[in-house]
Amino acid sequence: MSEVVNVEELFASKVFTLGKMRECLPKGTYKEVKRVIDQGGELSPAAADVVAKAMKDWAVENGATHYTHWFQPLTGITAEKHDAFVTHPDEEGRMIMEFSGKELIKGEPDASSFPSGGLRATFEARGYTAWDITSPAFIKETATGPTLCIPTAFCSYTGEALDKKTPLLRSMEALNKQALRIVRLFGNTEATKVTPSVGAEQEYFLVDAAKALKREDIIFAGRTLFGAPAPKGQEMDDHYFGVIRERIGAFMHDVNIELWKLGVTSKTQHNEAAPAQHEVAPIYESANVAVDHNQLVMETLKRIAGKHGLRCMLHEKPFAGVNGSGKHNNWSITTDNGVNLLEPGQTPNENIQFLLVLACIMKAVDTHADLLRQSAANVGNDQRLGGYEAPPAIISIFLGEQLEDVVKQLVETGEAAHLIEGGKLETGVSTLPDFEKDATDRNRTSPFAFTGNKFEFRSVGSSDSIGSPNTTLNAIVAEAFCQAADILEKADNFEMAVHDLIKEYMTKHQRIIFNGNGYAREWVEEAARRGLPNIPSMVEATEALTTPKSIALFEKFGIFTEAELHSRAEVLYETYAKSVNIEALTMLDMANKQIIPAVLGYCNSLAESALKIQQAGGDASVSSELLRTVSGRLTEVKKAAEALQAAVEKAATIQQGKEQAFFYHDVVAEAMSSLRKPADELEKVVDKKFWPFPTYADLLFEV
Ligand code: ADP
Numbered sequence: 257m258s259e260v261v262n263v264e265e266l267f268a269s270k271v272f273t274l275g276k277m278r279e280c281l282p283k284g285t286y287k288e289v290k291r292v293i294d295q296g297g298e299l300s301p302a303a304a305d306v307v308a309k310a311m312k313d314w315a316v317e318n319g320a321t322h323y324t325h326w327f328q329p330l331t332g333i334t335a336e337k338h339d340a341f342v343t344h345p346d347e348e349g350r351m352i353m354e355f356s357g358k359e360l361i362k363g364e365p366d367a368s369s370f371p372s373g374g375l376r377a378t379f380e381a382r383g384y385t386a387w388d389i390t391s392p393a394f395i396k397e398t399a400t401g402p403t404l405c406i407p408t409a410f411c412s413y414t415g416e417a418l419d420k421k422t423p424l425l426r427s428m429e430a431l432n433k434q435a436l437r438i439v440r441l442f443g444n445t446e447a448t449k450v451t452p453s454v455g456a457e458q459e460y461f462l463v464d465a466a467k468a469l470k471r472e473d474i475i476f477a478g479r480t481l482f483g484a485p486a487p488k489g490q491e492m493d494d495h496y497f498g499v500i501r502e503r504i505g506a507f508m509h510d511v512n513i514e515l516w517k518l519g520v521t522s523k524t525q526h527n528e529a530a531p532a533q534h535e536v537a538p539i540y541e542s543a544n545v546a547v548d549h550n551q552l553v554m555e556t557l558k559r560i561a562g563k564h565g566l567r568c569m570l571h572e573k574p575f576a577g578v579n580g581s582g583k584h585n586n587w588s589i590t591t592d593n594g595v596n597l598l599e600p601g602q603t604p605n606e607n608i609q610f611l612l613v614l615a616c617i618m619k620a621v622d623t624h625a626d627l628l629r630q631s632a633a634n635v636g637n638d639q640r641l642g643g644y645e646a647p648p649a650i651i652s653i654f655l656g657e658q659l660e661d662v663v664k665q666l667v668e669t670g671e672a673a674h675l676i677e678g679g680k681l682e683t684g685v686s687t688l689p690d691f692e693k694d695a696t697d698r699n700r701t702s703p704f705a706f707t708g709n710k711f712e713f714r715s716v717g718s719s720d721s722i723g724s725p726n727t728t729l730n731a732i733v734a735e736a737f738c739q740a741a742d743i744l745e746k747a748d749n750f751e752m753a754v755h756d757l758i759k760e761y762m763t764k765h766q767r768i769i770f771n772g773n774g775y776a777r778e779w780v781e782e783a784a785r786r787g788l789p790n791i792p793s794m795v796e797a798t799e800a801l802t803t804p805k806s807i808a809l810f811e812k813f814g815i816f817t818e819a820e821l822h823s824r825a826e827v828l829y830e831t832y833a834k835s836v837n838i839e840a841l842t843m844l845d846m847a848n849k850q851i852i853p854a855v856l857g858y859c860n861s862l863a864e865s866a867l868k869i870q871q872a873g874g875d876a877s878v879s880s881e882l883l884r885t886v887s888g889r890l891t892e893v894k895k896a897a898e899a900l901q902a903a904v905e906k907a908a909t910i911q912q913g914k915e916q917a918f919f920y921h922d923v924v925a926e927a928m929s930s931l932r933k934p935a936d937e938l939e940k941v942v943d944k945k946f947w948p949f950p951t952y953a954d955l956l957f958e959v
C-alpha cells in the first residue's frame with residue numbers, strides 16, 4: 257500500500273502563492289503585488305526588494321540553495337540557469353544568503369545559443385528575462401536539490417520576444433481589452449478584466465526504459481523510425497479507460513503528488529486508445545498559468561518515468577499503426593465577475609451575447625483557419641494530423657446538432673424560432689430561439705469542437721507548448737471582437753444592430769461549421785469545395801505566419817511585429833530541417849550498423865542451413881526460399897539507405913531556411929519512408945534472435 261496522501265496539505269506546498277505572500281508581506285507591498293497582478297504595470301523597486309527577500313526566505317526554508325529565471329525559448333521546452341543565493345562572505349567569513357528585487361525582476365542570460373531566427377545577431381548576445389508576476393514562483397525538487405523557479409518572459413536586447421510567453425501575455429491583454437468592449441455593450445459594467453481559461457489534456461506513452469534505450473530512434477528522435485506492427489494493435493479497444501496496471505498506477509500516483517505540490521490541479525487520469533498510451537488532465541486556469549503548468553506536467557511525466565524505470569514518450573506519433581498523442585486545448589473566456597462568455601446564460605441579454613461571441617469565433621476561425629492550423633504545427637504533428645486518426649489538417653468547427661440548427665435558421669430566415677430538442681434558453685427576442693445549453697453529441701473527429709461552455713482545440717501536438725495555440729486563439733478572437741465592437745458601439749439601435757451582425761457573421765462564415773466525420777476522406781473533398789484550407793504539413797503551415805493578413809492581425813494588437821513573425825518562421829524552418837536531419841541520420845545509423853549486419857547474419861545462417869540440409873539429403877527449399885526473400889529485401893534496404901544518404905548530403909548544400917526545410921519535407925522525408933518500408937518487411941520475417949532491437953510487441957505490450 258502506498259502512504260496516505262493529504263492533498264489539501266500537499267497542494268501548492270512548493271508554490272509561493274498569493275496566500276503565502278499575503279501572510280509574509282507587509283500589507284502595502286502585498287496590495288501593490290495584487291494590483292500589478294490584476295491590473296498590470298510594474299512593481300516599484302522598493303516593493304520588488306521586499307518581495308524578493310520574502311520569496312528567498314520561503315525558498316530557503318524549503319531547502320532551496322539556488323534560484324533560476326525559468327523561461328520558454330523557441331525550442332518549445334523550458335530553460336533555466338541556476339544561481340545560488342550566495343554572496344561575498346563577510347569579514348569573518350560568514351555567508352549571508354541574498355536575493356534582491358533586481359535579481360527577481362530581471363535576468364541577463366546569454367541568449368546566443370537560443371533560436372532567434374535572425375533577430376539577435378551573435379555579436380549582440382544579450383537577452384533579458386523579465387519576471388512574470390502573474391504566474392507564481394515555485395520550487396522544483398530534482399537531483400540538483402530544491403531550486404526556486406521564477407517564471408519569466410525572454411526578450412532580446414532590443415525588446416523583441418524570443419519566447420512563447422511574451423506574445424501570449426500580449427495576446428491576453430488584447431483579448432481582455434476587446435472582450436471588455438463586448439461585455440460593456442451588453443450592460444456589464446462590473447467586469448474589469450476578461451481572461452482566457454485553458455485546460456490542457458495531455459496524452460503520452462510509457463515504455464520500459466531499458467528497452468527504449470536499446471533503440472537509437474527513441475533516444476535521438478523520440479519516436480520509432482522503424483518497426484513493423486505487433487500482431488495486436490488497438491483494434492480490441494481494450495486499453496481505452498481500461499484498468500490501470502500496477503506499474504503504471506505507481507507512476508501516476510507519484511506524478512500526481514509532484515504536480516499537486518507544484519500547484520498543478522492534476523485531476524483526471526486514464527488509459528488512452530493505443531496500447532501503452534495514457535492521459536492526464538488538470539483543471540483549467542488562466543491561459544498563462546496553464547501554459548506554464550503544462551510545461552511542468554511534461555517535465556514531471558518524464559522525470560518521474562525515469563524513477564520508475566520507464567520512459568515517457570511525448571512525441572506526437574511514437575509508433576506507426578497505432579494512435580498518436582495530442583493535447584486537447586480547452587479554451588474559454590471568463591470575466592472577473594464570473595461570466596463565461598462561452599456559456600449560454602440565464603438571461604436574454606447573456607444569450608444574445610453568447611450568440612454574438614459565437615458568431616465572432618466563427619468569423620475568427622474561418623478568417624484565420626491557416627493561422628490556427630499553423631499554431632498546432634510541429635515536426636511530430638506532421639505524422640499525426642490528417643492521418644485519419646487525429647483531427648484533420650483542415651480546420652473546422654463542430655457545434656453540435658442543436659446549435660448548428662440554430663445557426664442554420666438564423667442564416668436562412670434571420671430568425672430561429674424553434675429548437676431541435678426541448679429545453680429552453682431565454683433570449684426574450686422573437687427572432688432568436690430559446691435554446692438549451694447542451695453539449696449534445698461528442699464529436700471526436702473535429703479539430704475545434706464546442707463542448708458546452710468551451711471550445712476544445714484538438715489539433716495541438718502532445719510534445720508542443722500550448723503557448724502558440726492560445727496566443728493565436730486569443731489574437732484572432734480579439735480581432736473579431738474589435739471589429740464587432742467598432743460597429744455596435746456606433747449603432748443607433750443596438751438590438752437591431754446586434755441581430756443583424758450575428759446573422760451577417762454566421763452567414764458569411766457558416767462554411768467553417770462541420771458536424772460530420774472529420775476522419776472521412778469525403779470531408780477532404782467537401783472542404784475543398786467550401787474553399788477551406790487543407791494544409792498538410794508544418795513547412796506549408798509556416799507560410800501562414802507571414803502573410804499580409806497575419807502581419808496585419810498581430811501588429812494591430814501588438815502581439816508580434818513583422819520582424820518577430822519572420823523570425824519565428826525562420827526558427828520553424830530551421831527546427832524542421834534540423835529535426836528531420838537528425839531522424840534521417842538516425843535511420844542511416846540503424847540501417848547501416850544494426851539492421852544490415854543483423855540481416856546479413858541471418859542470411860548467413862540460412863545459407864549454412866540450406867547447404868547442410870541439402871547435404872544431409874533433406875528438403876532445403878524453406879531455407880533457400882527464405883534466403884531469396886530476405887536477401888532481396890536486404891538489397892532494397894541497402895539501396896534505399898544509399899538514396900537517403902545522398903538526399904541528406906544534398907540537403908546540406910542548400911541554404912538554411914524555407915528552401916532547405918521544403919527539401920527535407922519533399923525529398924528527405926520521402927527517402928526515409930522508402931527506407932523504412934523494406935526494413936519493416938524484413939522485421940516481419942527475420943528470426944527474432946537476429947533482430948537488433950526491441951520490437952513494437954516488446955515495447956507496447958510488455959510495460
Ligand atoms: P471532456 O473533454 O471530456 O469534456 P472535461 O469536461 O473534464 O472533459 O474537461 C477537459 C478539460 O477541459 C479539463 O482540463 C477541464 O478543466 C477543462 N475545462 C472545463 N471547463 C472549461 C472551461 N470553461 N474553460 C476551459 N477549460 C475548461
Ligand code: MG
Nearest residue numbers: 457584586712
Ligand atoms: Mg476532452
